[in-house]
Amino acid sequence: MATGCLFLDLPRELRDIIYEYYVSDGGYIFDFETGRLRTTEGYPINLALTFTCRQVASEMNGIALRNNTIFFHAIRLEEKRKWPHSYPELLRISYALKRIMFRCARSCFTADLKSRVAQVYPDFMPAFDLTDVEHQWDAGGAGFAPSVIHSATDYALDLASSHPSFPSAMSEFRQDPSMDWEGIEPDHEALNSLRYQPWSIPTEALTRRVAIACGYRQLRTGRRPNGLDSIRKHNFSAAAACIQFLESIPIRIRSEIRSIILDEDLPGIARQADHARGLIPFCQENPSLRVKRHANLWRNVFLYGLIDDSHPLSRSNSNFQSNIMVEQLSTRMTEAVSLWTVETLALISAGMPPDSFCLILDGNPVPVRSSEIFQQIVKRHASWQAVMEECIKRGFINRFNLLQNEEFRYDCYFYKQFPEAFDNIVNKRTSIVRCNFDMGTYSLSDLEHQVEERRGWTLRQWRNDWYSLVSFIDLFPSIRDFTDILDELRRWTPT
Numbered sequence: 020m021a022t023g024c025l026f027l028d029l030p031r032e033l034r035d036i037i038y039e040y041y042v043s044d045g046g047y048i049f050d051f052e053t054g055r056l057r058t059t060e061g062y063p064i065n066l067a068l069t070f071t072c073r074q075v076a077s078e079m080n081g082i083a084l085r086n087n088t089i090f091f092h093a094i095r096l097e098e099k100r101k102w103p104h105s106y107p108e109l110l111r112i113s114y115a116l117k118r119i120m121f122r123c124a125r126s127c128f129t130a131d132l133k134s135r136v137a138q139v140y141p142d143f144m145p146a147f148d149l150t151d152v153e154h155q156w157d158a159g160g161a162g163f164a165p166s167v168i169h170s171a172t173d174y175a176l177d178l179a180s181s182h183p184s185f186p187s188a189m190s191e192f193r194q195d196p197s198m199d200w201e202g203i204e205p206d207h208e209a210l211n212s213l214r215y216q217p218w219s220i221p222t223e224a225l226t227r228r229v230a231i232a233c234g235y236r237q238l239r240t241g242r243r244p245n246g247l248d249s250i251r252k253h254n255f256s257a258a259a260a261c262i263q264f265l266e267s268i269p270i271r272i273r274s275e276i277r278s279i280i281l282d283e284d285l286p287g288i289a290r291q292a293d294h295a296r297g298l299i300p301f302c303q304e305n306p307s308l309r310v311k312r313h314a315n316l317w318r319n320v321f322l323y324g325l326i327d328d329s330h331p332l333s334r335s336n337s338n339f340q341s342n343i344m345v346e347q348l349s350t351r352m353t354e355a356v357s358l359w360t361v362e363t364l365a366l367i368s369a370g371m372p373p374d375s376f377c378l379i380l381d382g383n384p385v386p387v388r389s390s391e392i393f394q395q396i397v398k399r400h401a402s403w404q405a406v407m408e409e410c411i412k413r414g415f416i417n418r419f420n421l422l423q424n425e426e427f428r429y430d431c432y433f434y435k436q437f438p439e440a441f442d443n444i445v446n447k448r449t450s451i452v453r454c455n456f457d458m459g460t461y462s463l464s465d466l467e468h469q470v471e472e473r474r475g476w477t478l479r480q481w482r483n484d485w486y487s488l489v490s491f492i493d494l495f496p497s498i499r500d501f502t503d504i505l506d507e508l509r510r511w512t513p514t
Contacts (some may be wrong), residue, residue: 038068046088047089049261092260093257094260095285106221106226112233113229120207123188123195124192125188132182136178140170140174142368163361189207192207217293218256255287256289277308281310284315292358295312296362298310312377314380317384320356349400352392363378379455382454389456394458398461399488401433402466403485415476445460
């Protein structure tokens, strides 16, 4: 009579097929509260077969992670976690303080320092010129991805800190008239030690560290600094949840992961469009890893900047058809799309391996309406910016710097890479940003007649032309739950 395990007598190829069938659960979902993976139906993962014997355990090592996509969703931290209420505002303040530090440290920016910065962040170099003319540039003021600005600022200040004049420059920083917030005493050394990592889900210790660097000696639980209103709900990105999970497991385990999907279906705080930068080290160490980030237009991207107490939409939906409301909505839509686009494109120069990551602008539940928005609003804004940039380049608009004209930069200008990026996305010349709806047709080469038509235009004519773009006023009637979304998120404030 035969003895032994008949299963192990099967060829290894057949056993592998059985293993793959056994672990196929349709994917895993990350449970943030427990820090564990579960099946898509919410059950614990069953890998009991691995406990039958050492040989089976060895043969099944990593097979579950290799054969199941891991899904991450946006995180909602409820009221029980009081300390994150201060974190978004503290991040904003720390960014503002570092911009002041950068301006005050201009005497430390030697030719050698600029050369070293240029090797790592070539797009950042215009920021040095802006400090020479005392232009207080902000996160969008230099026309490229905000994450590049913040990361390059950290790098430049770190290099400048070794310059003999840096201490005296920081004395100027402490006396800067623009830093007149009551009751704060910023610590420039602590600020300089902070690195731009907005994807870090804040612990109480991290929140206190940023608060102390910004000059707040006491952190009010559940309140923002300086008595600003607290936020009711805090949504952190799916990318942030994914990064925290990957950091928590050993490299030998995470190297088995092959597929990750990030579902960004809630508007989040702490510059969520930038958060994919935190995935770069994991994609570099695991060339087989593929990450898809779905950013839902209607529940996330299009809500950028609209859901706060100061905006009419946070209080009432009755003004939807007013011209002012339509202009605000349409501009915010393009601003948000351009931000997510340029931040994703910036991943390439930051070291993201080719084909490891892609952003999918998700038009569900109404892809047809999404297509209309892109073709009638986003496309027209991108074209307008491209035409104006070309007119400036050809000298049709004399002595005009688009980036230093606040009226145009804040209202009519997005990011200098955006028109070209939009052209590449529509014509599928890039795979890192995609859409799951029809974007129509678009080509920068078709804009030549518009450039010639605007030869000799005054700035007033350009301004009037911008406002004439807003004609598509029937934006949201097909989104039945949009009012509910506004209610649910009305106190959310993006940073």
